[in-house]
Amino acid sequence: MSEFDRQNYYGTYNEEAGLKAYITKVFTYMGVGLTITAAVAYLIFHSLITRGTLARIFFFSESAIYIQIGLLITQIVLVLSLNAAIRHLSKGVCTALFFAYAALTGITFGVIPLAYEVGTVFQAFIFAAILFVSCAVIGHVTNVDLTKYSGILFGGLVALLIASIASIFIPVLRNNLLIAYLGLFIFMIYTAFDIQRIKQFYYMAVNGEEEREKLAIYGALQLYLDFVNMFLYLLRILGSRRRR
Structure with missing residues (x-):
């Protein structure tokens, strides 16, 4: 193997190893975030x-409603920041900010076991974990290149938000699981999409290790939101079936 070939080989190897370590770091941050939420x-x-x-x-307390609104x-402010x-x-x-x-x-999740059976919550978590890992591997x-379809995905997210708000005022939509299935599907796609974006973040970080670390935290937040939303939609689906 020539000197050029060796440099190219080791350069590629180091780059792949660096990307693998970076993705591991993203999932570590996400895991810590989920652990904090669960605790x-x-x-x-x-x-x-x-x-x-x-x-x-x-x-x-008498001010509980104001506390809930404040939370x-x-x-919203933390995510936007x-x-x-x-x-x-x-x-x-x-x-x-992420851990907060x-x-x-x-x-807010502390009330979920009161609204659903503990077994249903556990089942929804397991299914969400399986779907999340599967979509992450696919991505x-x-x-x-799923990032080319960011506009379509965002449009689907906006449509989901509008449908969710409409369901508050329209009983037919409120009791319909179509929104839950649509939400689950959208966040499954978003999981694969965000994995590809995280790989892009690794190559985009050109201003030092701290920028790469911050993008890792940002990527962990996106995956955290994907998983949480998948869990909530699965909980709604499974909980609705148990009530029948």
């Missing part, structure tokens, strides 16, 4: 069934 959700659930301090603060607004200013924030701030969002999501290995 906080368990604390809230336990507090709810024991009428503990957390439950009295977030759900049974929702704070979650990461989306809009990811390159201008430090790595520490990005990490803190995960913790706030855990507060990683496929030769189809």
Whole structure:
């Protein structure tokens, strides 16, 4: 093998190893975020069934409705901040914002076992994990460039949002599982799409290791949102079937 060939081989090898390590880091951040959400959700659930301090603060106090609205607004602000200013924030701030969002999501998730059976919640989580991993693998290995269809995916997301809002006021839509299946399908596609974008982030980061770290956190947030939404739509589907 010539000197040129050896350099090309080792360059390619190092690049692939770097990308693999980067994707592993993204999934690690995502895993930590999900762990925080699960831990906080368990604390809230336990507090709810024991009428503990957390439950009295977030759900049974006179200002509970304002606290819930404040939590929702704070979650939106955190996501928008990461989306809009990811390159201008430090790595520490990005990490803190992501983990804070995960913790706030855990507060709202604490009521889920009260609305659905624990077995249904567990089943939805397992199915969501299987679908998520499958879609992530497809996005990683496929030769189809899904990022070219970002406009179509965004349009589908907007349509899903409009349908979800309409279902609040239209009982027929509220009780129809079509929206749940549509949402599940859209976020399955988004999972594969986001995996390809994360690979692009690795090559886009040209301003040093800190920028790559921040993009890894941003990628973890996108995958976290994909998984959470898939879980929620599956929970709605499975929960509806159990009530029949």
